Amino acid sequence: MKNIRNFSVIAHIDHGKSTLSDRMIQLCGLVTDREFKDQLLDNMDIERERGITIKSQTICLPYTAADGQEYALNLVDTPGHVDFSYEVSRALAACEGALLLVDAAQGIEAQTLANLYLAMENDLEIIPVINKIDLPAAEPEKVADEIEEDLGLDGEIIQKCSAKTGVGVKDILEAIVTHLPPPEGDPDKPLECMIFDANYDPYRGTVISVRIINGTLRTGDQIYFMHNKTEHRVEELGQFLLRRTPRKSLSAGQVGYIIAGVKTVSDTKPGDTITHKDRPCPAPLPGFQEVQQVVFSSVYPISTDEYEELGAALEKLKLNDAALTFQKDTSAALGFGFRCGFLGLLHLEVVQERLEREFDISLILTVPSVRYQMELQDGTELTVDNPSHFPDPGAIARIEEPFIKATILIPERYMGVVMNLCMERRGENTNYHYPMPGRIEFSCELPLAEVIYDFYDKLKSVTQGYGSFDYELIDYRPSDLVKLDILVNGEKVDALSQLTHRQRSRERGLKACESLKEEIPRQMFKIAIQAAIGGSVVARTNVAALRKDVTAKCYGGDISRKRKLLEKQKAGKKRMKTVGNVDIPQSAFLSVLKSEQ
Template sequence: MRTVENVRNICIIAHIDHGKTTLTDRILEMTNAVEKRKMREQYLDSMDIERERGITIKSHPLRVFYKADDGNEYEINIVDTPGHVDFSYEVDRSMAAVEGAILLVDATQGVQAQTVANTYKALEHNLEIIPAVNKIDMPNANIEETVAEIEDLIGIPGEDVFRISAKEGIGVKELLEAVIKLVPAPKTADDGHLRALIFDAKYDKYRGAIAYVRVFDGEIKAGDKIMMMSSGEVYEVGEVGTFTPEMVPVDILKAGDIGYVIAGLKDVSKARIGDTITKPDNPAPEPLPGYKEVKPMVYAGMYPGLPEYYEELRKALEKYKLNDAALVFKPDHSPALGFGFRCGFLGLLHMDVVRERLEREFDMAVILTAPNVEYKVVTHSGEEIFINDPAKFPEEGEVREIYEPYVKLSIITPPEYIGKLMNLVQNEKRGTLVSTENAGHERVVMHFEVPLAEIIFDFFDKMKAVSRGYASMDYEFLEYRKSDLVKITIYVNKEPVDALSFIAHREKAYTIARKLVDKLAELIPQHQFEIPIQAKAGGRFIARSTVKALRKDVLAKCYGGDVTRKMKLLEKQKEGKKRLREIGNVTIPQEAFLAMLRIGEEEE
């Protein structure tokens, strides 16, 4: 008989690629939750893109039944979370639904930046943390060093850290026993009210939005009337169930359970993540503490490959958003690219994943412009406006002050790379060092304050290059700060191309503009006429490069005769080229719109 005392709710947190999904594979095998013939590696990573890249993009809930050494059978609800900094909001949501967290640290890599960030998040949520060093079977595993790092950095005693190998199954049983002993059973308030937190949602084209819920108080069953506390909308429950690990219907979800609710919600925005479900006839007095709304960090223009596919792209984005509430988009128009959308993403990986999923799942070929951040502009009239599209940036004469977003950047690195990393952040990326602290044996944590615009392009790759792959980073939004910024407009064939415009710091404007026009000259194919590429800032042109015209050998037919005949032919060609240029359209390939991302390639 199920009692709430025999329920344990946990999430698995770690830096990217430290073995979270592999650990859930072993737990699935140990508890016989999946038939042997159906079992495969990375079982919970259901999307092709997750399996190919070896990363988790969506949180995955799972329920298993485990027979403990004390003779009792326990229901363990596990949420496997993503490790990449772009998807840290998924980790936040998962933590709000559980009482404990398994903190995994790779013995070959040690404590990384995301490990620290996730640990602090778990402490904020008052979770019971069970630390475990993973990959102890690897020949290059530094087990004792990693344990010492956990002890120093997180303050958990070394003797409380479990040594496991998720791949080989070593120590997994002991870890599950620790979950039973250390993680508290869910607490419920027996006041007769239903309170269930929506921590995720996905869209099914046949059944509508499916809300993933953690029931804190009361119970839900099919046929019940439920109410969303944020909107007051009432729905009738069609089905409830749990994840074992596929969705399996059950008669009832009780307090302490993690499961799903299908109630005819037409789209995911109705199942707002962080919302509380209650009953309309006996509503809870106040909602459960949700979590902060996720805000996009990076913006880019998205346009269909051909203008006539605009409507199809709109439908594809709307359907995609049903599964990814973090994507923000609104219609936009560019003179160069026609009708499209201005999209907000959590980071560059999120942007890349959205683009790839649109191409794979909806057969949409899209053009993405270079990403940028959101700026705050104060005009001379005192009006404050937020601008995430450089094309809509006001003219310099209208602007009194410009503020840009700053982030708190944490880098964990071996000491020998401190100098190179400080040079990268302070000299190249306009950052300032706030503090450094020891992070255990041969590890240092450096805290910087950096403009977000400086780290969304090539920062991650450069950091990995100067530290030979040993450094790891994590960042969070800090505040808007006043900066001396300027808009740079790119002209191709004397026409402004708004999709190539960008904002840069005045000191770096010329350097970036020079590199960009040179890069564009390489990427834009030759035409029958010469194409000038210019960069304009502060009312004057500051850089120029030229795409040379394709030359046709008009003199081939001219044999014999004097030089005047040849000159006449060349003059004729020159006239033709001039006329061509007056009416000629320039073809700009997709690579040109992402040229900003490729500026630093030659330097490395």
């Protein structure tokens, strides 16, 4: 065990985690130059295109240190985005140490701090690494001072490298061996084994990533999942080299995988404890939580014939993504679809993109919403995430909405615009401090519903790309919530209904009406597009009628002849308006939902 090191690489988005992992894999000789490709551990097309890690990966690096000793370095790669922070926390619980990566040009950012706090909660030994020292704008000395002063980390062990060129990566591997502690545990105790991730193999079922805390696990053992309360038999276990490499056993301190005939990923929950059926451990490992969805949206196929295919596609995605939830939903305007729950907007985008690419289905998504808690006058409590389930306003005693604590790191000069942005989004309890000269750490409590639309895009715009943002859910607070209905020619379009704060309802309604006006084709009669709360209209626009020139054939004679023809046309249009139906094209739905997102 003294020759094992379990560590993770944590950083803000785009500070070079995947590139550093690539260099380490190359240095340890796991891949030949011919087989090598960038972002070696990212195996999804979307991850490669966007340059982000969505699914965490694990790899065991065989390394010979300067003192001639052979070491097994277990690298647990983590996603950087805030949506997947629970996955990051479970991955960190499987490690003894972490490399905290900081960009030499950008310095410490919001998620650098958030991930550092996560690592500290798990009592990890931290090695600070300054990356991208080859950039023209790099200021490694200034960033080293920031790390020492603001994060309180030891300046003596700061490593400097360029993951792109490979400079300094060998020193980082030596620092891992020297400064990170070996795992503790007893191979003879009852088995305690933590699940930190799982992915789906179409031939073998679920491949569970585990860290053995105590005990020894062998092929053929009967195992028991303590939170899920299910039993399985181990068919295969081993370690992750670039490919899965079977072993006869895994013992305390090691990281590896188990294949035990588990059918879906949702049967394995990150943080769950695995133990032996006949010799169980006394209690499950601490820190287990159920994954909470925070953003909800309905997904409909553009062609109604694809409903069955969409259901099958979601089932297949669910095999690989335990955080996705869905149930059947229906809409008068869009037909049959599914109401889905996501961890955040990035998760929603990734699922949408995978459905469109991997299964070739064109989709419409309704306006994303969050989960509200309500208490009715008769004392019943309910949670609502779908505008169509919103109860009668007269029956509601209290509504509460989720709030988050946002941490925003910005250069000093953008303080005013960021404060305005937070105030516009109903921010509360704002405070700030200067972690370093010229930079401000600004924290604010905001309603989650205000953040899921376009807050991050707006923040990037007003700070010219320098603002970084991280958040955590804190609690539910009372709110004045209303259901905003969109009416076209006097009829409600249920797919466009949304739940919003009364203060923002007119602005949202006007935006939706303007978008629809651009897309709905003109008819022979005037079409009214309205946004209403209950019986009161808060915003309205009109689509002008097409006019036929009925007086063209009437020339000369008395004015009353023209007037008679115009009156006849007016009566016809009135009759048309009462019986006429307005077909809303799919592009109109998309335009409203896009403007919202």
